[in-house]
Amino acid sequence: MTPAFPDAPERTGLGSTLNGVGAVVVGSFLVVDRVGAADGRLPAGVLVLGLVALAAWIVRSFLRPGRVADAAAVVMLVVGSALVTSTDALLITPAIVAIVAVAADLRHPRGVVVAFAATGFAIVTATSLLDSRSPSFLLACLGGLALGCVVGYNRRQNRVAEVTARKLLAREVEIEREQQHSALLADRARVARDIHDVLAHSLGGLVIQLDAVEALLENGRTDEAAARVTAARSLAADGLGEARRAVATLRDPALAAPAGGDPLDRPDAVDRLLETHRSLGGQVSASGLDALTALDAEHSRALAGVLREALSNARRHAPGAPVAVAATADAGRGTLRVTVSNPVGAGAGVAGATAGPAAAGPGAEDRAGGGQGLPGMRDRLAELGDGSRVAAGRRGDSFVVEAEVVVR
Incomplete structure (x- = not known):
């Protein structure tokens, strides 16, 4: 006032x-x-x-x-x-x-x-x-x-x-105070999004791994169970590191990039995400990923974040269903479109991320991922400030996440 x-x-x-x-x-x-x-x-x-x-x-x-x-x-x-x-x-x-x-x-x-x-x-x-x-x-x-x-x-x-x-x-x-307050709220929202993505990716994967370990141990397949435990430990370590980075950002922005870097900043971030999905028992096919080399580091990181959340949603709401990841470039518009789709069963995901506008009515997209997944994806691309966008919803028997980023 x-x-x-x-x-x-x-x-x-x-x-x-x-x-x-x-x-x-x-x-x-x-x-x-x-x-x-x-x-x-x-x-x-x-x-x-x-x-x-x-x-x-x-x-x-x-x-x-x-x-x-x-x-x-x-x-x-x-x-x-x-x-x-x-x-x-x-x-x-x-x-x-x-x-x-x-x-x-x-x-x-x-x-x-x-x-x-x-x-x-x-x-x-x-x-x-x-x-x-x-x-x-x-x-x-x-x-x-x-x-x-x-x-x-x-x-x-x-x-x-x-x-x-x-x-x-x-x-x-x-x-100036309002701007500082808005910046603080934006930073907190960004940290909340990152923590959500980390928890959805790492903890969700840990649940799947531990379920698999339990089943393997019941069948006496201890070697395979041990391999699953090792994979789970690696997943937990990555998630812990990302959570620490998110908390450090909230406490002091200067500590936002400690030694080791963010996994999403790695050149092979997309390949690692696909491999992680397969290691958790998921099926994923990819096409056109060579087009991703046209993106700069900022756009690559944002797109990797969208892909991580999309794969986490697929594991959570359509476990075991095959996931298709496709990238196509539009030279005329100077954009790159990446789609992540997975089939859904009858009525699947009505209360979660697999509910599209046609299935759950207006505003269903905003409830994707328990109310945080799709908004987090949108925020990542909106922060680029160049018109990059993402949409998600049910198309027929599949749930599709479609991200379109501008190629600089």
Whole structure:
């Protein structure tokens, strides 16, 4: 939330002191003029009202902007303007100060400022005409009030610029925080996806291997069971390494690529995934994989991640079913399409990854892999930022994952 800033800055001690000194100086001239007036030129009533205007000036200089300060400014303007002729324009000073203060206060709309200043002009004009003062005297007094308007408007513009700059700065800080928060959420989502893929691949494979070990041991085929255990250990070690990398990324992005590298970054990542699938008892046929050499490391890694999740889904939802992996290049569009398909039985996967739009209704694709598989695939390709995409769904008796990546 953007913090609110005051429309007028807080008063400083120096400014209040200077205003107080100014009021005292004007008051001293006023009193001296009264004492030295042998002919009674300055009546006692004028002296009292003048001191009231100066007191309002002093009080206002030490008040925060508010109703009391506004009332003091009104007293300064009205009394000072009314006594202009009686004091030979000495009390025009508090009237000018009042106009400057009100005009510079952003709490007051411009219409109020104009009306306030016009009141001072009107009182000075009427007083001067009633006292039959010369036109030069009137013009000098009006010029002083006009000067107050100019100074006040200039201060107002400066404060507007200051408040605007502070609000822009606060907005920039807020945007930066939102960006950092979004980046943090994106990093967490990426780590959650990677952990999900690792668990689905490694733990799912371990379950299959251990089931096979149990069956082999029951049949007395200990040598084959031992080979399965060795394969399971290797699979578990790879999964543990990937999980550690994902956790390290969440804790410190600088630790995201420790020694050993990510298996998905290896040049033979696709071949290793296919071999792992076969070692877990799956059947997989591949065609056109030579076209994958056209991809750069970033696209190869993303595609390997999609393939890993697709094969994990096939083992989980269609165990033992043959899987077909095919890659085809479209030179005209500059894309490479990889499809992973496996047959599904009647009603298979309605609650899982094998449910396509035709079988499970709208949104079924988003529930693939328990709600994480397909979104994770989409995220991997979306992060490439070049229009690469993936879709999955049931086509006839098969569940098909189709990824299309841009060849750079």
